[in-house]
Amino acid sequence: MVLQPPVQPMLAQAAEMIPPPGALREPAYEQKFDGHRMLVFTPAGPGGRVLLQTRRGALVQDRFPDLVAAAEQLPHGLVLDGETLVWDSEAGALSFEGLQRRASASSRTAAALAARLPAYFVAFDILQADGTELLTLPYRERRRRLEVLFAACELTAPWTLCPMTTDVAKAREWLESWTDVSGVEGILVKGMNQRYLPNFRGWTKIRRRDTTEAVIGAITGTLSRPQLLVLGRHDAAGRLRTIGRTVPLRPEQAPQVSEHLAPAEPGHPWEGALFAAAWGSRDVLDATLVRPNLVAEISADRSIDHGGVYRHPLRFKRLRLDVAVEDVPTFGRGSNAATD
Template identity: 60%
Template sequence: MVLRPPVEPMLAQARETLPPLAGVPGGMAVQPKFDGFRALLYTPLRAGDPVLLQTRRGALVQDRFPDLAAAARTLPAGLVLDGELAVLDPHGQLSFTALQRRATAGRNARVLAAEMPAHFIAFDVLQSDGQELLDEPFARRREVLEDLFTSYRLAPPWTLCPSTTDPAIADEWLYEWTDVPGVEGVVVKSLTGRYRPGVRGWTKVRRRNTTEALIGGVTGTLRRPQVLLLGRYDTTGRLRLVGKTVPLKPGPARDLAGHLTAAGPDHPWTGVRFTASWNSRTPLEPALVAPVLVAEFSADVSQDDGVWRHPLRYERLRLDATEADVPPVGDRQ
């Protein structure tokens, strides 16, 4: 059977720590988790048919990435790759902000492609020479993918995602590579596992750090806070929203309520419009509080301009800390 879009990509289940890699029947492989847009790339079997680029949700976006579509013309026919779309900033680091601009490009798609070229980080192959590989074990699919990069001497915009079975290297990728913007953790895969579309059959581990910010607002009420809006000051002295927590558990919410003070009219967020999540347009109307309390929270490493994209986890109130102890906007800790 020849694969045609949309094909649901295989997914990963999140966990806090790396699972055991040694002694597992069949063996396990670990790959870095890059912070991009998941995509499947299809090269045509027949001359004249278009290259297709499919998002995780099934949308076709090759018109927004004309540079990748053109480069894919040099790849073999009947190929389906699974990977991450990425864009590098002028400093050579992965930029999610630039990637978002590319992903929402309209008529200026070719202009943006020239200014900020896209890259495709391939970590799996679902079809080769028109032959579906879904039932092949991951180890075999990896061999086919590595042979593709070697035989065709692929270079940027194509990147082969690293892969290892060495626990020491996996630890290095999780705890050292994630200091680099654009790398947020690792994905663990069974070497004997088949590709199961739509199934969370892999494991992802994001690195999490613990740090501090000021509580600038809450959803719910001051007596029953639900979600914390956390802020840090930038270099101009402006308090900026850097993230929101997951809903508080009842115990911490009760403890915190006794310390919250309603904001005065000079609160720096007075009149500011908030949305429910990082990429949402749904309005959020929080209760502002005096930004004097320091909250300790844990977060993964996915940031854009000092703002965490994923929800934060409230750990505790730091009554021993003051505003001076809170890192500035842009500090990755």
């Protein structure tokens, strides 16, 4: 059967660490990139259209004319699964914000944005070749065919083959070191014998998490029973800037925090500010400002925009009563910790 969009991609479940030996038969490890999931469909023959499908099934080829044009390098009847990334030449780094702009562009502005923010596609799976569906093949065979495709067609940018290894030591190195590279946020674990199962969470994703510090500037709930924390860092001009919020505090954490909270005094730097319930969301938190003199130790992943705001909720670990607000990393420093 020839695959046609929408095709539901296979999904991954989150884990805190690499599964121990024996947990998965013949595991394979791929680098996990911080982009947008995308399926690329090339036409069955000359004259057909290249289609680009998002994870949720929307067709977005009009927003990525550079990828459509580059698909001339690809053979007919092909379906690739992978991650789309965007390079910001001014910043000299991969840009999730730029990717968001590309993904929401109109057909009138898409070409201009493509010139300034070119897109790249990191392929990690092949679902169809020469018009033949490959979902029932084991991952080892699909990966072999993907590697043959890249070698035979001598594919170059914007097409990139996702790095893969079966060496767990190499995977740990990627998780610990490669995640320092812009755009790499962790690893994905697959079974070499796994079939491709649409809409099934059969893979495992591990994001690197770092411990760092931030200032508590607001809470939800009450001073006696805080629910979550809104965190900030000072920028170079000394202004307290919001960097994100925590997940809800655990029952034993709330009293530890409430014991030290104090109501905000007049002139709080966030007076009149609204706090998004999630990164990119229009929903706002019902927040209460507090005196910004407490430092929280937090656990954070590497999904940070160029402005220094964390895109995923943070995890509160403990108060750092031994760390002064002035010793917290400055806004935009990412996960660089203030102390050992």
